[in-house]
Amino acid sequence: MAGTFAGKVALVTGAASGIGRAAAIRFAQEGARVFCADLNLAGAQAVAAEIGSNASAVEVDVASYASNQAMVDAVLAQAGQLDIAFLNAGFYGAAEGLDTVDEAFFDKVVAINLKGTFGGIKAVQPVIAQGGAVVVTASAAGVVGHPANPAYSAAKHGIVGLVKSCVDAFAARGARINAICPGGVETPLIGAADVAMIDPQALPRVPLRGMGSAQHVAEVALWLSSPAAGFITGQAQVLDAALLSTFAPVILPVGP
Template sequence: MKGLNGKVALVTGAASGIGRATAVRLATEGALVICADRNLDGAMRTAGSLATDSAVFAFDAGDAASCEALIATARKWRGRLDILCNVAGIGGFGHTAQIDEATWRQLIDINLSGVFHLSKHALPFLEAVKGNIVNVASAAGLVGTAYASAYAASKHGVVGFTKAVAIEYASRGVRVNAVCPGAVDTPLIAGGFNAIEGVEWPLVERMSPKIAPMAEPGDIAAAIAFLASEEARFITGAMLAVDGGQTAG
């Protein structure tokens, strides 16, 4: 894609799923990719498969200090940072009345606070090179999703954060967008609703994809690569649903 060759891109959650597919896609387009994940072995395997130079760093998306250190280290690797892809995240399914404090806090810390901390520390570097951020939200960040209230809350937060920062930094030349995947064949949703007792299936089925059973990680990676590229130079504050029509109605 236009404008990705030679760019330095940081991809979190790069050990598996959408993060791994994003790292591969960006490298295919010529970007120099930093693979970050708490699963260091998985991130190293991803980096080893890339077509361009890469780096690997371990970090914890749920820890503010770890996020700050990752951005500083990533910036030092090539002396610049052009693209931040906030992909790292976890899922969570269950009855709302049964969600405990630890589960709620973990989902918010990793899925939402991690995006905040990484973006906060990356923005000065991105502003210097007119770079951009692509966050991974969710179809559950656009509409209500039964049996996923904590997860949906975290992803609605990502949507709101993305829009707010896009407005704030538009005049500074930094674009900020998000992709909103629906059902994707990744470990994050393995088991999913089938593991919950007493599910009202009509509430779940209303969120089914309309055109395919489930997306592949590469489908989401393609959307991320587009938003990160110069092809999307006039797009900011957008929530790109890649959900097979789940949120269309």
């Protein structure tokens, strides 16, 4: 995909770490001018500095509709166009089952994940370029239930429905929108450290039902944003090393 995004402008939210950081770096490597957006402005600035002169940092609180609008306005003011938006910012939080989820926690999870996605979609749709693409990070928990964090699963299910419902609005601008639904991914969201990027051709195969890397997910986001995926819109692409493809392995009891 070398140079796939030359001359394009890409916006990545949640870019200070994890999947967002990996995607921002890869978009830049493929020729895009990249805007790294995050509530953690210092982290976004660090990623932009890691990328170099073809990247800028933008502060955004995705839970705020106005902040999403201001983010997109800043991109247009500096670059004059927006070709790709990877709306990736999210929040998991600390939950260990329904009993640990109170109203305040539920509201926060939904505000960041679902309302934040809505705000980002609303902000980019009127200005996305002809032939542009939007990719939204949902989750495997947006396809099946997640007993440990029902609030997160509910928000991610909502994202899938939102993306599917916005296909016509983006098609009217000659653009596409898709969701990605990662399974287990080793990122700071679950306490793992960010790691150095590698040649995409050297990415290791993930073992069955194993944990992927931030770059594994970023590469799928890049592909869905590229002309090669021009036949795909309104989909929720699962990437989970077959975690959801079969019944969970059954451990039979031993002994009488």
